[in-house]
Amino acid sequence: MSTESLLELRKFVAPEFVFGPGAALLAGRYALNLGARRILLVTDAGVAMQPWFADILAALDATGIESIIFSEVSANPRDTEVMHGAAIVKERGCDAIIAVGGGSPMDCAKGIGIVSSNGGHITDYEGVDNVSVPCPPLICVPTTAGSSADVSQFAIISDTKRKVKIAIVSKTTVPDAALIDPMLTISMDHDLTANTGIDALTHAIEAYVSNAHGPVTDLFALEAVRRIAKHLPGAINTPNNIEDRSGMMLGSMYAGIAFSNAILGAVHAMAHSLGGLMDLPHGQCNAILLDHVINYNFDSEPERYTDIGVALGAHIEPSFTQEEKQKAVIEAIRDLKRMAGTTATLGSLGVQLKDLDRLAQFAMNDACMVTNPKTSTVEEIRAVFENAL
Numbered sequence: 108m109s110t111e112s113l114l115e116l117r118k119f120v121a122p123e124f125v126f127g128p129g130a131a132l133l134a135g136r137y138a139l140n141l142g143a144r145r146i147l148l149v150t151d152a153g154v155a156m157q158p159w160f161a162d163i164l165a166a167l168d169a170t171g172i173e174s175i176i177f178s179e180v181s182a183n184p185r186d187t188e189v190m191h192g193a194a195i196v197k198e199r200g201c202d203a204i205i206a207v208g209g210g211s212p213m214d215c216a217k218g219i220g221i222v223s224s225n226g227g228h229i230t231d232y233e234g235v236d237n238v239s240v241p242c243p244p245l246i247c248v249p250t251t252a253g254s255s256a257d258v259s260q261f262a263i264i265s266d267t268k269r270k271v272k273i274a275i276v277s278k279t280t281v282p283d284a285a286l287i288d289p290m291l292t293i294s295m296d297h298d299l300t301a302n303t304g305i306d307a308l309t310h311a312i313e314a315y316v317s318n319a320h321g322p323v324t325d326l327f328a329l330e331a332v333r334r335i336a337k338h339l340p341g342a343i344n345t346p347n348n349i350e351d352r353s354g355m356m357l358g359s360m361y362a363g364i365a366f367s368n369a370i371l372g373a374v375h376a377m378a379h380s381l382g383g384l385m386d387l388p389h390g391q392c393n394a395i396l397l398d399h400v401i402n403y404n405f406d407s408e409p410e411r412y413t414d415i416g417v418a419l420g421a422h423i424e425p426s427f428t429q430e431e432k433q434k435a436v437i438e439a440i441r442d443l444k445r446m447a448g449t450t451a452t453l454g455s456l457g458v459q460l461k462d463l464d465r466l467a468q469f470a471m472n473d474a475c476m477v478t479n480p481k482t483s484t485v486e487e488i489r490a491v492f493e494n495a496l
């Protein structure tokens with residue numbers, strides 16, 4: 108395994124969390140502890156139809172807290188939706204926010220909190236540490252095993268004017284509590300399980316090779332890779348298997364804790380650019396790009412990528428040349444992609460050669476590019492997009 112210098116200052120941020128079956132039903136008690144009387148409950152239409160959603164609402168009702176439901180959240184949450192939600196918080200006098208959903212409702216809820224406390228427009232807060240006033244109390248109840256917005260200091264919002272996703276990285280977006288209940292993920296369909304699972308894997312890989320990684324994030328990142336490799340096939344193929352669903356939820360949480368503190372890299376920078384242009388599922392964007400970015404980055408962190416290959420279960424002998432190790436790691440990623448059915452190319456989704464300059468330019472401006480292990484030029488990133496076409 109790669110060695111690590113301990114002679115650097117490191118900060119580590121994580122929320123209070125409860126993990127396990129039934130955690131979601133603690134929403135009422137946690138909201139009460141935070142002094143909430145009237146909450147904005149941010150979700151989406153699909154989640155609001157699930158039978159357990161009514162149970163969460165009932166748990167809130169039982170505490171006497173009033174819930175105002177806001178479910179107008181797109182798969183890639185938009186700046187306009189954030190501003191709409193913030194207007195409701197103001198009009199109705201909400202004193203706390205609860206997000207129940209995947210990354211989209213959770214990121215939207217974070218954005219609503221930022222605008223509620225700080226005013227202005229959500230796009231004013233793009234980048235790292237640009238939010239000055241703390242947000243209203245926020246509880247996140249994740250319903251997918253992927254985005255880990257419930258444990259992260261990230262919010263990703265679509266800027267509808269520029270057609271790009273912006274990354275907001277701020278300690279103020281770390282929830283006050285994450286109630287992580289694997290039972291909620293059983294209702295995910297095949298594609299959502301696959302896309303969100305590959306997203307979680309990408310978080311773990313990018314955190315492990317990030318130039319801001321440290322001994323604490325390494326611990327979570329590598330264990331996340333192991334758990335996701337072990338449990339993703341079962342979660343996809345036998346959706347009701349709670350063992351694999353719990354394994355994926357834990358793996359995703361580990362990956363979230365890792366990437367929230369080590370930040371990400373070129374896969375996410377490029378996926379944000381792509382998702383802004385094409386409005387595709389975030390996990391699918393990552394899946395398309397992951398093996399191509401690893402091929403490009405490999406020589407900057409060969410030992411770390413080899414650790415990842417071993418954690419994925421690839422056959423890698425110590426006597427292998429760097430080239431052989433690279434091939435084995437890439438094959439392990441491609442095997443997992445084939446198993447998950449996430450093998451689309453950019454071309455098959457309608458991306459054209461003429462789009463690549465713009466995609467590469469936006470990716471270069473994304474906050475996640477700063478921690479990519481290889482310092483890149485716009486031409487190099489364009490070439491990686493072209494390989495994925």
Ligand SMILES: [Fe+2]
Pocket residue numbers: 254306310375389
């Ligand atoms: Fe992601």
